Amino acid sequence: MSRDDFKNRAIWIGPDEMGLSSRLGIPKQITLVNSVFSRDIQFALLENLEETGRLPNDIIKIYVTDRGSDQYLQDAINRFHIAYYIDRTWSDHEIHEVFHQAIRDRNLQNEKLLFRREGARHKKDLELMTQNLERLVEERTDHIEQSHNEEKDKYGRLQALVKFIKQMAALNSFEEVLLTFRKEIRRTHKLGDPIFIVDEVEHEMQIYTSAGGRISGHRVASSQQAQVFGENIETTNVKNWLANELGRPIGRILYFKLIYASDLKLSLAIEFFSSEKEVKEVLDFLSARVQSLAIVAETVLTEQRLRKFSLQWENTFDGINSPIAIVDLDYNLIRSNKVFSDGYIGRHCYEAFAHSKDTTKEKESCKGCPIHEVVKAHSPQSGRIERGGRFYEVRSYPIGLSEKSDTAKITNFVNYYVDVTESRQLYLKLMQAEKISALGLLAGNIAHELNNPLTGLRSLAQVLISEVDANSQLHSDLVEIEKAAARSQKIIKNLLEFTQGGANKLIETHLDELVENTIPLLKTSLRRHRLKLELNTRSVFVRVEPHLLQQVVFNLINNASQAMSSLSSAGEILVESWIDDGLVKLRVADSGPGISKNIRERIFEPFFTTKQEGHGTGLGLSTSKSIIESFGGRLTISEHSPLSGACFEIWIPRTNEVAGRV
Amino acid sequence: MKILIVDDEPLVRRSLSRVFKSRGHEIFEATNGVEGLELWLSARPDLVFLDVLMPGLTGPQVMEKVQEKREMYGTPKVVLMSAYSGEQDLDRVKMLGVEKFVAKPFDDVFALAVEMEKLVT
Numbered sequence: 001m002s003r004d005d006f007k008n009r010a011i012w013i014g015p016d017e018m019g020l021s022s023r024l025g026i027p028k029q030i031t032l033v034n035s036v037f038s039r040d041i042q043f044a045l046l047e048n049l050e051e052t053g054r055l056p057n058d059i060i061k062i063y064v065t066d067r068g069s070d071q072y073l074q075d076a077i078n079r080f081h082i083a084y085y086i087d088r089t090w091s092d093h094e095i096h097e098v099f100h101q102a103i104r105d106r107n108l109q110n111e112k113l114l115f116r117r118e119g120a121r122h123k124k125d126l127e128l129m130t131q132n133l134e135r136l137v138e139e140r141t142d143h144i145e146q147s148h149n150e151e152k153d154k155y156g157r158l159q160a161l162v163k164f165i166k167q168m169a170a171l172n173s174f175e176e177v178l179l180t181f182r183k184e185i186r187r188t189h190k191l192g193d194p195i196f197i198v199d200e201v202e203h204e205m206q207i208y209t210s211a212g213g214r215i216s217g218h219r220v221a222s223s224q225q226a227q228v229f230g231e232n233i234e235t236t237n238v239k240n241w242l243a244n245e246l247g248r249p250i251g252r253i254l255y256f257k258l259i260y261a262s263d264l265k266l267s268l269a270i271e272f273f274s275s276e277k278e279v280k281e282v283l284d285f286l287s288a289r290v291q292s293l294a295i296v297a298e299t300v301l302t303e304q305r306l307r308k309f310s311l312q313w314e315n316t317f318d319g320i321n322s323p324i325a326i327v328d329l330d331y332n333l334i335r336s337n338k339v340f341s342d343g344y345i346g347r348h349c350y351e352a353f354a355h356s357k358d359t360t361k362e363k364e365s366c367k368g369c370p371i372h373e374v375v376k377a378h379s380p381q382s383g384r385i386e387r388g389g390r391f392y393e394v395r396s397y398p399i400g401l402s403e404k405s406d407t408a409k410i411t412n413f414v415n416y417y418v419d420v421t422e423s424r425q426l427y428l429k430l431m432q433a434e435k436i437s438a439l440g441l442l443a444g445n446i447a448h449e450l451n452n453p454l455t456g457l458r459s460l461a462q463v464l465i466s467e468v469d470a471n472s473q474l475h476s477d478l479v480e481i482e483k484a485a486a487r488s489q490k491i492i493k494n495l496l497e498f499t500q501g502g503a504n505k506l507i508e509t510h511l512d513e514l515v516e517n518t519i520p521l522l523k524t525s526l527r528r529h530r531l532k533l534e535l536n537t538r539s540v541f542v543r544v545e546p547h548l549l550q551q552v553v554f555n556l557i558n559n560a561s562q563a564m565s566s567l568s569s570a571g572e573i574l575v576e577s578w579i580d581d582g583l584v585k586l587r588v589a590d591s592g593p594g595i596s597k598n599i600r601e602r603i604f605e606p607f608f609t610t611k612q613e614g615h616g617t618g619l620g621l622s623t624s625k626s627i628i629e630s631f632g633g634r635l636t637i638s639e640h641s642p643l644s645g646a647c648f649e650i651w652i653p654r655t656n657e658v659a660g661r662v
Numbered sequence: 663m664k665i666l667i668v669d670d671e672p673l674v675r676r677s678l679s680r681v682f683k684s685r686g687h688e689i690f691e692a693t694n695g696v697e698g699l700e701l702w703l704s705a706r707p708d709l710v711f712l713d714v715l716m717p718g719l720t721g722p723q724v725m726e727k728v729q730e731k732r733e734m735y736g737t738p739k740v741v742l743m744s745a746y747s748g749e750q751d752l753d754r755v756k757m758l759g760v761e762k763f764v765a766k767p768f769d770d771v772f773a774l775a776v777e778m779e780k781l782v783t
Contacts, residue, residue, distance in 0.1 A: 448715070451766050451767055452669075452671040452673075452674060452766065453671055453673050453674075454767050455671070455673070455674050455677075455766040455767035455768055456671055456672070456673020456674040456675075456676060456677045457673060457677075458677075458767055458768070458771070459673075459674070459677035459678065459681065459767075459768055459771035460673060460676060460677035460680065462677075462681075462770065462771045462772060463677055463680040463681050463684070463771065466684075466772070467684070489767045
């Protein structure tokens with residue numbers, strides 16, 4: 001700053017105004033413009049400190065002093081707070097320096113002031129911002145809270161829906177479903193009781209109302225069945241139709257078609273009492289619920305139908321007359337129909353069926369059961385079992401055998417039992433008849449073959465007898481030969497007659513004769529045993545078919561002989577005949593082991609046998625019985641025997657022919 | 663008389679032969695039907711014993727052949743013998759020219775011989 005700068009720029013305050021300022025070359029008042037700020041800096045040069053009070057604060061006060069006036073300097077500083085002084089004796093440079101300093105200080109001060117102002121302003125701004133922020137946060141918090149509440153509401157509504165759906169899913173009956181739905185609907189008070197329209201195949205169309213928490217069904221006459229399930233059905237049409245069917249006015253309805261399948265149609269109509277505006281809110285509430293209603297209703301109705309079919313099938317299964325059982329490889333009974341188990345519940349199929357009539361049998365699988373064959377052959381197999389005297393053909397089918405599963409392990413079987421007792425009997429009868437016929441044929445053939453040489457034998461013997469000396473040994477020998485030949489002829493004749501069975505013509509004959517004729521035929525059979533004959537009906541006649549009666553007698557004696565075949569020593573057979581009033585009676589008794597009560601009860605059953613299939617020979621006792629009965633007589637087994645074994649008795653009514661007449 | 667015996671059983675032929683020879687008749691024997699027909703033609707018998715069941719031609723079949731050429735075979739008395747009594751249709755064989763049917767075995771061969779002689783004379 002130059003001296004010229006000071007001109008007109010300083011206030012000279014003091015007594016010696018002219019002196020200093022002229023010396024300094026500065027006017028009394030100095031205004032210095034030297035600031036980074038636009039404000040001018042004013043100086044006041046003071047000699048008289050008392051004047052300080054008059055000056056405004058923002059003028060920089062400089063004390064002008066003489067050297068050595070430290071006292072005044074102290075005062076200036078302490079009392080009047082003057083920060084600068086100039087010594088008159090100083091050089092220009094030193095004086096300038098003070099001004100400079102003062103200006104720098106003032107600048108600094110101003111800067112500080114500015115900063116402070118700025119600072120304050122910033123602070124204010126910050127405060128404002130903070131306020132704003134706080135306000136924003138508050139707003140945001142409110143907003144969040146509000147959302148949160150909304151969410152809570154939404155969640156609450158979802159929970160309610162989920163609860164409803166869970167409830168529905170646990171229901172088993174159609175009625176429960178409808179009632180639960182109704183209960184849910186009525187939580188809003190804007191809807192009426194739901195009305196359900198059901199059209200199931202094979203059922204009549206029904207309208208179910210749920211007023212008062214009770215389901216009542218209303219059958220729709222077929223003539224009144226509207227196309228309520230149709231595609232473009234108008235809700236008003238449905239409303240009117242419902243009103244017509246139910247006999248009461250129906251208000252506005254919301255109509256939903258829930259199920260539309262070929263065999264099941266279901267739709268829902270709900271009266272609603274709110275304004276049109278609230279419809280949307282109600283629809284929101286309803287839509288998810290209606291969906292779950294549709295799903296659950298369909299499930300329940302389908303299950304109902306399945307159950308009905310299942311029941312039908314069960315009844316069919318049980319209604320089948322032949323026993324059926326489903327078993328596994330261990331004979332565990334998985335399933336069976338009524339006829340099979342007859343009320344018996346056992347673990348194994350053989351306990352339930354095969355042994356249920358015979359508790360003495362061991363608990364084991366039936367002989368002849370084909371399930372293992374099925375496993376081996378990988379295809380259905382048949383087997384034969386016996387149960388309580390009846391024979392069953394068991395047809396076993398592996399379950400689930402398909403073409404692909406050729407190598408699959410078979411574990412379960414359906415066993416179907418066919419009672420073949422009768423057909424078996426027929427078969428046996430046929431076999432028997434064929435056997436007899438074959439035997440007959442065979443015997444016949446042999447007999448005829450033998451007759452030829454026998455004819456020659458006997459005739460030649462007769463010739464020789466006539467040619468030799470009647471007194472010679474040769475003659476008597478030949479006579480014996482001839483007799484033997486005659487006997488042989490008789491045997492053959494008997495055999496032929498026996499096997500031919502005759503023409504079933506009844507003739508009058510003597511029982512004893514027939515018995516005697518039969519005995520020779522049993523020579524082999526009676527070889528080991530003793531036969532005692534006591535025939536006492538020679539004088540009376542019976543009206544019989546002789547061949548058949550012979551066969552019966554043959555049968556009885558043969559049986560007796562066979563019964564004793566296991567005895568170590570010879571057995572005894574007693575054949576006796578006697579007259580008892582109007583009856584001719586014959587008894588055949590043996591000393592064998594006898595016949596147990598069980599078997600005695602069944603011994604005349606057609607083709608009941610204690611021998612294995614195919615091993616019985618001759619006539620069955622059943623046939624024998626029928627033959628005797630055809631003569632008007634009876635064949636019985638008696639409880640008491642003259643010997644230790646079995647005892648059979650025949651009685652036949654005698655005829656009124658007098659003895660002697662032929 | 664001349665007697666032809668047609669039977670495949672040797673003992674039957676022998677026994678019949680012996681009986682009738684001892685009574686002074688001439689015997690011709692054939693073992694089967696074909697042989698029998700040949701002998702029939704050549705021997706011109708008065709009585710023919712014919713067995714029913716023989717290998718080759720049966721008795722009735724022989725008779726059929728004879729019927730076809732009755733002139734050649736003449737009309738001797740024919741006796742059919744069989745173990746199958748009652749099995750033959752008597753009317754039918756009578757139609758074929760069989761005079762009598764005799765069942766085998768014979769009870770008394772001599773009685774039979776007498777009967778046969780009566781038949782022819």
